[in-house]
Amino acid sequence: xxxxxxxxxxxxxxxxxxxxxxxxxxxxxxxxxxxxxxxxxxxxxxxxxxxxxxxxxxxxxxxxxxxxxxxxxxxxxxxxxxxxxxxxxxxxxxxxxxxxxxxxxxxxxxxxxxxxxxxxxxxxxxxxxxxxxxxxxxxxxxxxxxxxxxxxxxxxxxxxxxxxxxxxxxxxxxxxxxxxxxxxxxxxxxxxxxxxxxxxxxxxxxxxxxxxxxxxxxxxxxxxxxxxxxxxxxxxxxxxxxxxxxxxxxxxxxxxxxxxxxxxxxxxxxxxxxxxxxxxxxxxxxxxxxxxx
Amino acid sequence: xxxxxxxxxxxxxxxxxxxxxxxxxxxxxxxxxxxxxxxxxxxxxxxxxxxxxxxxxxxxxxxxxxxxxxxxxxxxxxxxxxxxxxxxxxxxxxxxxxxxxxxxxxxxxxxxxxxxxxxxxxxxxxxxxxxxxxxxxxxxxxxxxxxxxxxxxxxxxxxxxxxxxxxxxxxxxxxxxxxxxxxxxxxxxxxxxxxxxxxxxxxxxxxxxxxxxxxxxxxxxxxxxxxxxxxxxxxxxxxxxxxxxxxxxxxxxxxxxxxxxxxxxxxxxxxxxxxxxxxxxxxxxxxxxxxxxxxx
Numbered sequence: 001x002x003x004x005x006x007x008x009x010x011x012x013x014x015x016x017x018x019x020x021x022x023x024x025x026x027x028x029x030x031x032x033x034x035x036x037x038x039x040x041x042x043x044x045x046x047x048x049x050x051x052x053x054x055x056x057x058x059x060x061x062x063x064x065x066x067x068x069x070x071x072x073x074x075x076x077x078x079x080x081x082x083x084x085x086x087x088x089x090x091x092x093x094x095x096x097x098x099x100x101x102x103x104x105x106x107x108x109x110x111x112x113x114x115x116x117x118x119x120x121x122x123x124x125x126x127x128x129x130x131x132x133x134x135x136x137x138x139x140x141x142x143x144x145x146x147x148x149x150x151x152x153x154x155x156x157x158x159x160x161x162x163x164x165x166x167x168x169x170x171x172x173x174x175x176x177x178x179x180x181x182x183x184x185x186x187x188x189x190x191x192x193x194x195x196x197x198x199x200x201x202x203x204x205x206x207x208x209x210x211x212x213x214x215x216x217x218x219x220x221x222x223x224x225x226x227x228x229x230x231x232x233x234x235x236x237x238x239x240x241x242x243x244x245x246x247x248x249x250x251x252x253x254x255x256x257x258x259x260x261x262x263x264x265x266x267x268x269x270x271x272x273x274x275x276x277x278x279x280x281x282x283x284x285x286x287x288x289x290x291x292x293x
Numbered sequence: 294x295x296x297x298x299x300x301x302x303x304x305x306x307x308x309x310x311x312x313x314x315x316x317x318x319x320x321x322x323x324x325x326x327x328x329x330x331x332x333x334x335x336x337x338x339x340x341x342x343x344x345x346x347x348x349x350x351x352x353x354x355x356x357x358x359x360x361x362x363x364x365x366x367x368x369x370x371x372x373x374x375x376x377x378x379x380x381x382x383x384x385x386x387x388x389x390x391x392x393x394x395x396x397x398x399x400x401x402x403x404x405x406x407x408x409x410x411x412x413x414x415x416x417x418x419x420x421x422x423x424x425x426x427x428x429x430x431x432x433x434x435x436x437x438x439x440x441x442x443x444x445x446x447x448x449x450x451x452x453x454x455x456x457x458x459x460x461x462x463x464x465x466x467x468x469x470x471x472x473x474x475x476x477x478x479x480x481x482x483x484x485x486x487x488x489x490x491x492x493x494x495x496x497x498x499x500x501x502x503x504x505x506x507x508x509x510x511x512x513x514x515x516x517x518x519x520x521x522x523x524x525x526x527x528x529x530x531x532x533x534x535x536x537x538x539x540x541x542x543x544x545x546x547x548x549x550x551x552x553x554x555x556x557x558x559x560x561x562x563x564x565x566x567x568x569x570x571x572x573x574x575x576x577x578x579x580x581x582x583x584x585x586x587x588x589x
Contacts, residue, residue, distance in 0.1 A: 009490075009491065012491065012492070013389065016386050016389045016390065017390065019386050020383075020386050020387055020390055020399055021399070023383060023386075023399075023403065023462075024398075024399045024402045024403055026459065027402050027403045027405065027406055027459070027463065028402050028405075030417050030418075030420075030421050030427075031405070031406075031409075031417065033417075033420070033421075033427065034416070034417050034420065037420070048425045048426065048430070051427075092309060092310045092313070095306045095307070095309060095310060096306070096307060096310035098306060099303035099304075099306050099307050100307075102303065106299075107299075107300065107303050108300075109300070109303070109304070113307055113311070116311070116314070117314070120314050120318040120319065122516065122569075122570055122573060122574070123322070123566055123570045124318065124321070124322070124566055125318070125320075125321025125322040125323070125324050125325055125566075126321070126324075126325070126545070126558075126559055126562030126563060126565075126566055127542075127545055127546065127549065127550065127558070127562060128324070128327070128545070128549045128550060128555050128558045128559045128562060129321035129322070129323075129324025129325060129327065129559060130317065130321040130324075131550065132321075132324055132327075132334075132555070133316065133317065133320050133321050133324065134317075137316070148313065148316075148317065149317040150317075151313045151317075152310045152313050152314055152318075157310075181298065181299070181302060182299050182302035182303065182306075183302055183306075186306075207408050210410075211408075211409070211410035211412075212410075213410065213412050213524075214523075214524065214527075218550070229410055229412045229413075230412075232412050232413070232416075233412040233528065257420075260416060261416070261420075264413050264416050264417075267413065268409060268413055271408055271409065275405065275408065278408065279400075279401060279404065282404075283467055283471075
């Protein structure tokens with residue numbers, strides 16, 4: 001490296017540091033403000049006095065939240081949905097991605113299946129026809145309406161397919177000589193070496209199911225069966241029906257604000273718990289997945 | 294014999310996924326015929342009366358529709374452009390930081406908003422941009438007048454684009470950072486021996502090496518040119534800003550599902566799907582022919 005740095009290059013590198021740290025703060029501060037808000041008194045929140053530290057520290061919003069039965073019911077529904085939905089997503093991702101990763105010489109029907117999958121990814125019947133299909137299958141108002149229509153996450157299939165394509169062929173040849181069939185090959189050889197990629201697609205599925213509110217808005221009619229994000233969305237959406245600017249001004253000012261902040265924060269905690277694992281894998285997952293075979 | 298068994302295993306593995314796609318992806322595609330009918334749920338798809346292109350004609354005669362298409366295009370293009378610019382700039386800046394723990398910490402922070410839903414983040418955004426919120430406090434401090442950003446037709450689009458870039462720029466930079474680590478370090482060594490400054494190196498080595506990735510991302514983005522982000526807008530907008538903020542997807546939801554005009558909603562949705570499909574397949578073909586890049 002160059003040892004004697006000129007003033008200019010020092011200034012430039014200071015500017016780079018400032019810019020990067022500035023952008024990081026920009027990401028973090030609004031979220032911290034929400035946390036601070038959730039621990040502040042509602043008087044302080046209404047007066048817009050809360051910055052990054054709670055004002056008149058109180059856990060009142062959270063003690064109110066603990067007694068909010070619908071919140072916990074919705075929380076439970078979301079947990080159940082993630083458990084069922086994400087497991088199904090991962091199973092189907094593996095089962096679909098594995099045969100698709102085989103070359104045409106190995107699996108002559110591969111191009112046909114690939115075209116089907118790509119077409120399903122690029123073209124859709126749209127919200128309304130999909131809604132009517134779900135309605136006609138009789139799934140409305142059941143948890144399955146939130147799980148089955150999105151059971152095959154095609155984007156994840158492609159990530160995993162590319163990962164499988166990248167595994168050394170010698171590995172498979174060796175197993176074939178040992179007399180392994182394709183099911184054994186998948187379970188005993190491919191799955192164990194694909195754990196990072198599986199973690200990636202699994203975590204994407206978990207996040208997807210946890211964060212989704214719209215499916216339930218479409219397919220679940222009784223409010224008490226809403227998953228968490230839909231429940232929270234219903235609380236905040238009230239603003240969208242307000243047509244009078246003065247009223248909007250008023251609503252954005254008065255409280256309920258600290259309570260809402262507490263709900264938002266509490267609904268994010270589960271994601272924050274898996275975020276460290278998520279981060280460990282998704283970068284490799286994305287870069288592997290985008291490699292074209 | 295062995296090969297037959299193997300083929301059977303492959304087909305069997307694909308079976309459950311294909312069945313689900315058939316029901317929930319391909320069956321709805323037949324529902325597209327509703328766009329050419331006056332669909333009545335009680336009569337179903339087979340007995341509802343045919344009306345040809347009636348709904349499409351009606352759609353284009355609506356004063357709203359050109360507005361909605363314009364809103365969608367403006368917001369989507371703004372997002373595509375600023376997403377790329379900000380993510381590339383951030384990747385370049387972060388690439389200059391060589392202190393590993395700092396780099397790691399910054400990445401942890403900037404990737405985070407991507408994983409939060411718009412339901413959560415809309416509350417954050419509404420809070421930030423509220424009449425007496427932090428942004429307006431800053432505006433007042435700088436001598437301006439507070440603005441009701443989310444109820445202003447001047448500000449709604451910029452706020453939507455800016456907050457979406459805010460949510461995604463970190464995550465979007467991953468792919469550019471990956472491309473940057475793939476640059477041959479020998480190039481930089483040679484350049485610095487020749488006396489090229491860091492800035493010159495960025496301009497002549499780093500940026501050109503990002504070109505293939507940029508091209509790839511542009512192709513992928515073509516498919517989303519009519520998707521301006523339903524989740525975000527649905528959670529941020531209100532009737533005051535329909536004029537500038539109502540997009541195809543929100544319109545389809547309101548008219549098609551809330552007001553139950555199934556056929557009209559399907560027609561608008563179909564137009565969107567078809568245009569998006571043509572754009573992404575077209576740009577993929579062009580990129581393949583001229584730059585030998587294939588996305589799929």
